[in-house]
Amino acid sequence: MATASAARISPFFSFAAATSFSHSPETETSTGVVFVSAPSIPSRRLLRSPAARRRDFLGRIALSSVLWIDSSELKAREVEVGSYLPPFPSDPSFVLFRASSTDTPALRAGNVQPYEFILPPSWKQTRISNILSGNYCQPKCAEPWVEVKFEDEKQGKVQVVASPLIRLTNKPNASIEDIGTPEKVITSLGPFVTGNTFDSDELLETSIEKHGNQTYYSYVLETPYALTGSHNLAKATAKGSTVVLFVASANDKQWPSSQETLKAMVYSFQI
Structure with missing residues (x-):
């Protein structure tokens, strides 16, 4: 040496x-x-x-x-979000994260429309490596990238993953319904939920939500071999040229006490 x-x-x-x-x-x-x-x-x-x-x-x-x-x-990113994000009006036990063009390369490039979701004030934003952020390929990325990521050691983590629409359909400006059923969409996006592989047997529940003109597919997954955690919740929608996926993950130790919090975060996600 x-x-x-x-x-x-x-x-x-x-x-x-x-x-x-x-x-x-x-x-x-x-x-x-x-x-x-x-x-x-x-x-x-x-x-x-x-x-x-x-x-x-x-x-x-x-x-x-x-x-x-x-x-x-x-x-700066290790600061609790409650110190700089506003309280969520209908439930002050959460704060509201509303993404803008200053937050990510894809938002600045216009490839992703602004999105929002709620967080417990004790959570912290996590740094994303350049190769995962999509910074190197904007404005035209061929592969999915991670937009933002937050976590709490006791409760779990959430992340927003964006994927070019062309990976799922050739129809421009397609809605999530145009791509296919909830089961078809999660088959394509599942590996981005788990961090490695996806098996259809891991899918426990699916549901469809509508907020105005925007349709969302929601999922509950039991993923014992996932890198993200053994419990995953996800919500997907499509807008413009991008499919956006919100993922909340927890391990077996975190899940019993945090599942309701994670469900509220997933439900709040909209674009």
Whole structure:
């Protein structure tokens, strides 16, 4: 391990060591090549011009700034949502999350219409990696992506998953009914509920809801092998060019005390 570490830092060490000796000055030629000699290091040509060294230095400053910003964002997302989201008017024991164009790349690109749902105030928003967020493929993503994600260690987690409509139907601007029955839709979207695979035997209940002109398919799943948790609730709808899926998950320890809370969150979801 020590040998490997030394090998990784040796170019920088050689340069630092060579320039630290006052009696071993560096000489720059008209071509920008620097010659350095040091008592403990054989003379060598360091093919690094002053301009290149300045670029490296500025690059390290920029990288440090990015890392600092990323760390600050991580801390900001660990705050309980009750500290910044408004109370839900009809039930102050929840707060209301209403997504806007500033929240996700897909909302900014117009690929997903604004959506909303309620949360207990003690929950926290979870960071989503760039590869899962769809940030790299907007405005035209071929694969599903995760919009937002919230969790609580004692109660479970919820996430919004968006999928291009073209994965499910060739009909533009199709409604969820145009795609097919609730069973057909969950067969296609099931792996995005569980995080791995979906078996039709895991589907316990389906229902259809209407809010205005928007139709939603709701699901109750018992998923003993799911990565998301052994209990999953889901709600799906289609609007514009996207199918949007809201998923609430809990493990066996969380489910007995949190199932009613999770059901209320799923029921509240609308786009």
